[in-house]
Amino acid sequence: MRDRHLGAILLLPSGVLFLTLLAFPLGYGVYTSFFDIHLLERTGTFVGGRNYLWLLTNAEFWSALWLSVLWAGGTVGLQLVLGTAVALLLHQRFAGRSLARGLVLFPYMMPIVAVVLVWMLLYNALYGVVNYLLLQTGLVSQPIAWLSKPGSALWSVIFVGVWKYFPFVVVVVLARLQVIPQELYEAARIDGAGTVARFAEITLPQIRDVLVVVALLRTIWMFNNFEVVFLLTGGGPLRGTLTLPILVYEQAFAIYEVGKGSAIAVIMFLLLVGVMTLYFRLFSAEPE
Structure with a gap:
């Protein structure tokens, strides 16, 4: 009995913190979604x-919802592919590997405002480096206004994300790759397995669970991401990059x-809860 009471007492601070930082704001958001509330007025009208x-x-x-799906799906999918490829490369032994591992974190550590400023300069239609390289290589015949057309703007912000x-x-x-037993690779080499076979039969199954968790986390974060799209395009041009957080x-x-x-935010929350529920149903079952 004492142990049970002690456990409850020890959990009390975290419970209060949870209610203060998560449950109350969430509940209040749901509450306000049923009212016609103007930000400059003290009271609101219940509208059900x-x-x-x-x-x-x-x-x-519905347009913003679809663009949010494209934004989250495009960024997460490409992050997984590029991130896994770079992790596999950095897992190999080569001169300067420690430096390369440090430099690869540079984009993640940069303030988002600095990232947006740099990419706005790179995308500039008149003197941007992106257009300069494309023109010099002959891939395009005239400069592209990357952030001025709905189609190109969406893919441009996805690339920045x-x-x-x-x-x-x-x-x-990379952290998962470093704990894969090397004996598995040695046995595969003895059996004559090539690089592709070793990746498909050993590496990919070993990092599968990590990739699934990362995909879930990145989907939640990118679906809720506001700053990248807003600072680059503000939801334009012609509402071509208007995502739900901006709405x-x-x-x-x-x-x-x-x-x-608040109603839009509640819908976003419910959609993400649905994604998480689907994730747990698909991937939480213990392998037989």
């Missing part, structure tokens, strides 16, 4: 599910419709 009905019948919401955050994948995958910001802080902004 009207804000959610507005979302379901609003074409801009990949460049900024792929080092996280590198660190996690929440616009509703709540640009036109002061806090209730509608």
Whole structure:
């Protein structure tokens, strides 16, 4: 009995912290989503599910949802591929490996404002390095306004998101690679397995669980990511990069419709809960 009470007492501070930092803001967000609240007014009017009905019948919401899926899916998929490839490279022995491992973290450590400023200069249609290299190699015949057209703007911000955050994948995958028993590779070499076979039969199964966890975390973080797209394009051009976090910001802080902004945030939360539930159902079962 004493041990049980002691455990409850020791868990009390973390429980209070959880309620203060997570449960209360989440509950209050759900509460405000049922009200017509203006940011500059002290009180709001209860409207029930009207804000959610507005979302379901609003074409801009569905467009932002689709663009958010493209943004999160594109960045996460490319981060996993690039991060795994770089981790495999940095796992090999070569001169300067320690320096390379340090440098690969540079994008992740850079402040997001600095990252956006650098890439806006690189993407500049008149004097940007990206257009200069493409013109010099003959891949394009005229400069491309990367951030001025909806299609190119979306892929441009996806590329920046990949460049900024792929080092996280590198660190996690590299840590897993370093604890794979080398005896497995030695036995495979004796059996005549080549590089591709060793990767497919040993490396990939060994890092599979890590990749799944990283994919889940990166999906949550990128789906909620606001700063990269907002600072690069502000959701434009022509709403071509308008994601749900930007739509929440616009509703709540640009036109002061806090209730509608909260409703969008609640929908985002429910979507991510659905993704997490699917993840646990697919990957949490113990292998037989």
